[in-house]
Amino acid sequence: MKLSVLGSTGSIGTQALDVARERGYVVGALAAGRNLELLAAQVREFRPTVVSVDATVYAGARALFSGPDFSGLRVIADPSEAAALEADVVVNAMSGLIGLAPTRAALQAGRAVALATKEAMVTAADLMWEASARGGGRVVPVDSEHTGVYQCLTGEHMADVAEVILTASGGPFRDGPADLRGVTPAQALKHPSWSMGPKVTIDSATLMNKGLEVMECASLYGLPLSQVGVVVHPQSLMHAAVRFRDGSLKAQFGPTDMRLPIAYAIDAAPTGMQRPGDVRGARRGGEVAGHLGWPLRGEWVFREPDFQRFPCLALAYRAGEAGGLLPVALNAADEVAVEAFLAGQLPFTGIPCLIERVLDETPAGALSWEALADTDAWARVRARELVGVRA
Ligand SMILES: NC(=O)C1=CN([C@@H]2O[C@H](COP(=O)(O)OP(=O)(O)OC[C@H]3O[C@@H](n4cnc5c(N)ncnc54)[C@H](OP(=O)(O)O)[C@@H]3O)[C@@H](O)[C@H]2O)C=CC1
Ligand SMILES: CC(=O)[C@@H](O)[C@H](O)COP(=O)(O)O
Numbered sequence: 001m002k003l004s005v006l007g008s009t010g011s012i013g014t015q016a017l018d019v020a021r022e023r024g025y026v027v028g029a030l031a032a033g034r035n036l037e038l039l040a041a042q043v044r045e046f047r048p049t050v051v052s053v054d055a056t057v058y059a060g061a062r063a064l065f066s067g068p069d070f071s072g073l074r075v076i077a078d079p080s081e082a083a084a085l086e087a088d089v090v091v092n093a094m095s096g097l098i099g100l101a102p103t104r105a106a107l108q109a110g111r112a113v114a115l116a117t118k119e120a121m122v123t124a125a126d127l128m129w130e131a132s133a134r135g136g137g138r139v140v141p142v143d144s145e146h147t148g149v150y151q152c153l154t155g156e157h158m159a160d161v162a163e164v165i166l167t168a169s170g171g172p173f174r175d176g177p178a179d180l181r182g183v184t185p186a187q188a189l190k191h192p193s194w195s196m197g198p199k200v201t202i203d204s205a206t207l208m209n210k211g212l213e214v215m216e217c218a219s220l221y222g223l224p225l226s227q228v229g230v231v232v233h234p235q236s237l238m239h240a241a242v243r244f245r246d247g248s249l250k251a252q253f254g255p256t257d258m259r260l261p262i263a264y265a266i267d268a269a270p271t272g273m274q275r276p277g278d279v280r281g282a283r284r285g286g287e288v289a290g291h292l293g294w295p296l297r298g299e300w301v302f303r304e305p306d307f308q309r310f311p312c313l314a315l316a317y318r319a320g321e322a323g324g325l326l327p328v329a330l331n332a333a334d335e336v337a338v339e340a341f342l343a344g345q346l347p348f349t350g351i352p353c354l355i356e357r358v359l360d361e362t363p364a365g366a367l368s369w370e371a372l373a374d375t376d377a378w379a380r381v382r383a384r385e386l387v388g389v390r391a
């Protein structure tokens with residue numbers, strides 16, 4: 001199995017390389033942003049033929065990788081070029097909107113994509129499915145809930161699905177404090193169940209992550225948002241469930257270790273989806289170390305999410321139901337708001353307020369690559385103005 005790993009220096013990217021190491025996979029290409037030190041260590045270990053870095057560090061990367069230790073290595077500054085290179089599976093673990101173009105490039109090149117970058121299916125699903133239809137690419141989600149759904153749908157017919165249920169940990173503030181105005185970035189970064197990158201971790205604290213995941217699920221499996229529900233499950237051991245029209249429920253459980261959904265998505269990607277809900281399932285490629293004796297023990301809790309305390313969840317449903325360019329504006333405003341919160345420029349409770357203002361002002365329009373870029377740019381400028389107003 002030959003992999004390309006985009007976002008290799010991040011939380012998912014490094015765990016994808018853990019799976020590659022454990023299973024002896026070849027790594028043909030790596031793409032990182034600015035963490036050249038970790039990337040160099042990854043290059044030394046996995047010996048890819050191509051590395052891509054963020055354009056701002058391209059000169060430094062060329063110098064760093066010019067020595068005899070890296071002979072034959074091609075250094076580029078284009079993750080889309082890396083994404084399209086020949087590979088059995090492309091793992092896209094880039095965070096944010098920058099992950100869209102590489103996802104499209106891989107699908108258009110006919111690649112099998114293990115997709116962690118949820119923003120791709122949140123903001124541009126129709127454009128991704130078009131690229132897949134054009135180029136023959138296939139996609140399987142890495143997001144733990146969505147590989148859980150994929151496993152529940154294996155062997156089933158989409159017409160029999162009544163509802164998909166995604167679990168949410170509830171985030172670090174699920175049990176308090178009542179007043180969220182004063183919570184700090186450090187408190188918001190203490191996720192109760194998972195160790196992840198900063199953006200998705202803050203999104204989990206506001207429940208925007210679950211909102212984005214509802215949109216991602218609807219896009220991946222061709223469901224209306226009314227058929228995608230959320231349940232707060234503090235143990236984070238059930239990842240998803242599918243309720244069928246006959247009343248039966250299938251659920252997927254597993255330890256809170258992203259190497260499992262990453263490994264499953266890599267195994268399933270070569271027979272992955274070319275259109276929403278086109279689920280075939282896959283043989284599992286082997287053990288993921290450390291979980292064979294995983295015990296079915298303890299009390300497991302399921303409760304309703306608190307839409308009042310966490311307005312971001314309702315904002316995501318609003319944008320998903322509206323469709324068009326609203327998901328693009330929601331994602332952009334959220335990226336700006338999260339950055340501003342982490343920089344101490346916006347209170348935690350200011351995140352949904354800012355996003356709601358941007359949504360209220362987003363012009364209607366049909367999704368296209370040009371409209372997506374324009375709306376994303378406009379929404380970021382508007383969101384930054386609103387941060388300024390509050391700051
Ligand atoms: N972390 C998790 O457990 C989960 C994450 N996800 C999703 O997976 C995606 C990745 O999340 P996560 O791993 O947490 O994110 P991180 O912030 O940990 O990693 C982001 C990665 O993107 C890289 N990157 C930034 N700019 C570029 C660029 N120009 N070219 C190539 N790579 C670039 C970063 O590089 P560098 O660091 O070198 O700058 C880094 O490797 C997100 O969409 C997230 O929502 C979904 C479920 C769980
Ligand atoms: C591990 C994973 O898939 C994350 O998206 C996780 O779900 C975030 O936790 P929350 O359930 O708190 O959003």
Ligand SMILES: [Mn+2]
Pocket residue numbers: 143144145213
């Ligand atoms: Mn998830």
